[in-house]
Amino acid sequence: MKIVVLVKYVPDATGERSFAADGTVDRAGSDGLLSELDEYAVEQALQIADKRDDVEVVVMTLGPEDAADAIKRSLQMGASAGIHIIDDAVHGSDAAATSAILAEAIKKAVPDLVICGMASTDGTMGVIPAMIAERLDWPAATLGATLSLADDRITIRRDTDVASLTIEASLPAIVSVTDQSGDARYPSMKGILAAKKKPVETWTLADLAIDTSSVGLDAAWSKVLQTTPRPPKEPGRIIVDEDDAGSAAFVEFLTAGKYI
């Protein structure tokens, strides 16, 4: 059984994030890492592998050279192999092109199950798994707070505002898991050493028979026009709560704003 986990390399959310002049995310100017939300996807794949002997966990990323770090981290956690799709033509691709490339790569890798994170921490669209499923005509069970696999059938629990849903699909299928699905493991010393020997393939668009002019910034179906940093907020009023000064200021604020 082969599981492909889709992982994305993203700018560190706790650092300064910004845009390049062409309106794309500035990946050169900030430190990057494996998207924390994709660690949950790797973890779920490893939990399935922990329970059975016939499972191979392959992590796949689409991204520039640095994105190899996302694969490395996943291998250290315990994945068995990596696939890095890298091609200069991909720069500036939107969700349409990203999902098209990943769908072709999945066809080439021929997994039984694809596991994704709930959203990338930079774009936060949360649409790629559904868009890939649409292209592959595969069942998609997305936003699982739990994931289980039995008899070539996956089951997830999806919590919405109004209900808790149980969803089933047969393999091959694509799923995404949320940060409620269970803490991701840290790489062990053994895992870090073992990762160095694990195979990582690099694929280009030519390997996937994708026309380079169909992806990238110029081909994008949606275009960023302008990016503006939010102006720094005017410092507010800070009150130290002594002799009830805090609640007095609070109530005054509520009154001035006509909340009471």
Add this chain to the structure above:
Amino acid sequence: MSEVLIVAEQVDSHVSRPALELLTLARRLGDPVAVVFGEADETVAKALAEYGAIRVLSVSDPALNDYLVTPKAEALAQIAETVRPAAILITSTPEGKEIAGRLAVKLESGLITDATDLAADGTTTQSVFAGNWTVTAAVPRGVPVITVKPNAVTPEVAPAEPAVEQVEVTVSDTAKSARIVNSEPKQSSGRPELTEAGVVVAGGRGTGGEFAAIEELADLLGGAVGASRAAVDAGWYPYAYQIGQTGKTVSPQLYIAAGISGAIQHRAGMQTSKAIVAVNKDSEAPIFALADLGIVGDLNKVLPAVIEKIKQRKG
């Protein structure tokens, strides 16, 4: 004038407020046509008419409820083939975004998610990187499929006289592949919907799990209750109330954060609130950088005192 499709979500047979917001935004681009999944009864049709829907299309195939997302995307694609809309607007919920993503693939159209505004020429505004940047974007290809965050605009009345049309759609077998085998309804809190509330009172790890004062203050202000992920992870409050990157984004008139440090992932969900009040005993907490009013103090003292004063005032 061209038509603009909007998906009108229903909650307990009522049109959701975000649907009225979509109608209001759609009127900037053309004539709104509302798609309702399920029956559009009289209350629903009336509300959609009041806010400017020139047609109401009701799709009531049972497959819509039995399978995840896909039948809805197919239905919209089929409707779009006949209506040929100038744009398709859907509310930014997890399901709405997935429907939009699939629809964009089906229609070979550009997709924009989480818009906070929409101009007459189709240009969208989005707030990204935890609210630290504002981005404008447009769709040069196909029928723009745009998901819009709740609270993007104040719904404006524009009476129209739509007929409710029943629309038959065909749901393919491949759309019936992720089956909803069970659905446990959740109990409603009786408070306003978190993403729609004008006031949100949120508690974090600093509450120590005691949410009674948070809830009482929310009720006095007619607001909703929210929680940080630390509070949710500790099991103090349900996940549906989590605010932040992996929870809800809220943009109320007033956000009150009590015992919340203001980590970047939390700020991502509340940074665009109009006014922010923070209560935290640590004067160095990052939440104070966002606060219009910051109170450095113990929430166990401040909140009860505020509640007491409001009650006195209300008599």
